[in-house]
Amino acid sequence: MPARGELLARLGLRSPIIQAPMAGGGDSAALVAAVNEAGGFGFVGAAYLTPAQLTERARDIRSRTALPFGVNLFAPQPEPTASAALTEAAVARVAGFYAELGLPAPSAPAYPGDSFATLVPAMLDSGAAIFSVTFGLPPADVVSAAKTRGMRVMGTATTVAEALALEQAGVDAVIAQGAEAGGHRGGFIGDPAANLIGAMALVPQIVDAVGVPVIASGGIMDGRGIAAALALGATAVQLGTVFLTCDEAGIPEVHKQAILDAAILDAAEDQTRLTRAFSGRPARGLVNRFMETVEDRERPDAVLPFPLQNALTRPLRAAAGQQGRAEFLSLWAGQGAPMARRRPAGEVVAALLSGCAATVEKLAGV
Ligand SMILES: Cc1cc2nc3c(=O)[nH]c(=O)nc-3n(C[C@H](O)[C@H](O)[C@H](O)COP(=O)(O)O)c2cc1C
Structure with a gap:
C-alpha cells in the first residue's frame, strides 16, 4: 500500500479530516465551507433534499469556498x-x-419513494469531488458516471463482508463505521442493528481485508482519536458528532x-x-x-x-x-458526545490537526 500522503492525494484530500455527511441539516453550506477553509473536507448528506435543494446547497457551498466538497446519498432501498x-x-x-x-x-x-435515483443527476452536476453512499452499494452505472466526471466514490461498511462488497462495486475508499458512530447505521448485509463492531476492532480488520484506502468513523472527537485511527491503518477519518455543536451546524x-x-x-x-x-x-x-x-x-x-x-x-x-x-427530536450523537464543545468549525479542525500532530509526536518520543 502506498504511503498515507499519496493515498490522501489520490482521494483529493488535503488532510485526514473529513466532516461527515449529516442528512437532516447538520451539514449546512456554512459548515462545509468553514471545514474546507480550515483544512478539512466537508460533505453534504443529501438524502433528504430534493434535487433542486441539492443543486442550491452545492451552489451555496461553491459561493463560499473554492475547495472541493463531497455529496452523500442513501443507496437505493427496496420499497418497504x-x-x-x-x-x-x-x-x-x-x-x-x-x-x-x-x-x-x-x-x-x-x-x-426512493430518493437515490431522483437525486443522482443533481449529485453528478453538483461539482462535488467525492460521492459517497451509506445503507448499501452504489449501482455500477452511477459509479461509472461519477468516475467519468472525475469524482472519487466511497461507501460505508460496518463489517468486513460489507467492505469487500463495496470494493467489488468499485469504490475508491471504504468508510469503516464503528458502533460508536452517531446517526444511522450504514450496514446493509444482515441486521444493521446486530453488526455493532467498535471502530478499534473494525478498522484494522477492514484495512487487512481490502486493497483500497480505509476511512475510520465513529467516536473520534479529538486528535488522539485521529492518531489512533491512523495507527490502525486508516488513511483518513470521518467525524460527525464533533461538528454538530459547531456554530455553523444547521441542527436546532x-x-x-x-x-x-x-x-x-x-x-x-x-x-x-x-x-x-x-x-x-x-x-x-x-x-x-x-x-x-x-x-x-x-x-x-x-x-x-x-x-x-x-x-x-x-x-x-x-x-x-x-x-x-x-x-x-432525533438527537443523533455518537458515543463521544460528552467530549463535544461549542466552537466555530475552523477552531475544531485546527484543534484536530494540532492534536493529532501532538499525539504522534508524543508517541514517537516514547
Ligand atoms: C446527525 C448525523 C447525521 C448523519 N447523517 C449521515 C448521512 O446522511 N450519511 C452518512 O453516510 N452518514 C451519516 N451519519 C454518520 C456519519 O457519517 C458518521 O458515521 C458518524 O457521524 C461518525 O461517528 P461520530 O458521530 O461519533 O463522529 C450521520 C451522523 C450524524 C451524527
Missing part, C-alpha cells in the same frame, strides 16, 4: 411493506406526541444544547442508544422520552420500516425543533 395492523399501532403510538405539540392527529404515512439549537448538556434530558448515565423509533432504521442518538416511549421494550414493536417511520415522525420532529422540545 407494513401491515395495516402495524401501521395502525405505529400511528397510535405517536398520536399523543402530536397532540402534545399542538399538531393535527397523524395518519398512515405515504411511501415517499436545542439539539446542540442536548449534546453539550445531556443532563437536561436526565440521560447522563446512558447517554446514547441505538433506536429505530424516529426513522425505522437503527441510529444512535441521545436517549429521550420519544425514543423510550415508542420503543417500549415491555410492549410489542410498533415501528414502521424505513422510510415510513421517518415520514410518520417528520412533522413531529419539525414542530419539536421549532418549539425547542428536545424530548421529541
